[in-house]
Amino acid sequence: MGRRPQPKNQQGHKSLFPRLYGRHAVFAALDNPDREFRKLWLTPATAKTLDLPPGINVQYGDDHDLGRMVPTDAPHQGYVLEVEPLESVWLGDILAAAIEDGKNRPIVVLxxxxxxxxxxxxxxxxxxxxxxxxxxxxxHSPGETGVLAKSASGALEHLPWCRVVNLARALDEMAEAGFWRIGLDGSAEVELETAMGKTQPVLVLGAEGEGMRALTVERCDQIAKLPITGVESLNVSNAAAIALYAAARRGL
Incomplete structure (x- = not known):
């Protein structure tokens, strides 16, 4: 397993390593045994709020000092942590675990x-x-950055993230492992809950506006829509949340 590609100046600073900021993102990273830390910046006030891991390089400054470490106006809350990128997860491991436990937990494909x-x-x-x-x-997807980690609110440290070279080939592997690939599109005739049934689903979402690429659509076993009215479409993150809830509630 190789490391994810390192982001190049994506956060408004000169570091080639991800800089996480904000209480939730930084605390989650510090609690992750798989993380390698490079440097932690704190204010005198926030330094009193956590027990520092042994051997970590810590520097102190005021809010303005920390603000220069992250994108303009980023809500760092007095915490900035520079880290090594997490190791990429191999798709084969994810599929093997799915075959072993047999639980109908979805995979999300973007x-x-x-x-x-x-x-x-x-x-x-x-x-x-x-x-x-x-x-x-x-x-055509973002790297591991402070912006992403802040939006994930700690999930970056816990959710397996697999980054593949060829998405179509990855979808083929998922089908071979017994997953049912469902592409979300508002023009579909079938609603998502019906399309999922009792399957082990892969939920495929495309970019806002453009949607899924033609090659991706070809790899889907079914195209389905969310049961929404009054609006033509939803933000992709809102659509994903509704689809994931629908997948989870099948076990209730």
Whole structure:
């Protein structure tokens, strides 16, 4: 398993390593045994709120000092943590675990969803509703950044995230493992709950506006829609949350 590609100057600073900020994102990272820390910035006030891991490099400053470490106006809350990117999860491991436990937990696939706020929010919902993993393509998707981690509110540290080179091939592997691939599209005739049935679903969502690419649609076993009225479509993170809730409630 290789490391995820390191983001290049995506957060308004010169570091080539992700800088996480905000209480939830930083605390979740500090509690993650798989994280490697490079440097932690705190204010005198926030330094009193946590027990520091041994050996971590800590620097102190005021709110303005920490503000220079992150994007303009980012709500750092007095915590900034520079980290090594997490190791990428191998799709084969995710599928093997699914075959072993037999539980109908969904996998979420994002096709060229590029906004880190949306990806982070989808991670948060995926973790909350028991998804197995998030799968994105290496290209045309955001890297591990402070913006994404802040939106994920800690889920980045817990939800398996698999980044693949070829999304179509990954969808083929999921089908071979027994997953039912459902693409979400508002023009579909069948509603999601009907399409899922008792299957082990893969929920595929495309970019806002453009939707799923043609090659991705070809790999889906079924196209389904959410049961919404009064609006043409939803933000992709809202759509993902509703779809994940629908998948989770089948076990209630």
């Amino acid at each position: 096709d060229q969803v590029t906004d880190p706020h949306n990806v982070g929010a989808i991670m948060r919902s995926a973790l909350a509703f028991g998804a197995r993993a998030l799968v994105t393509q290496d290209r």
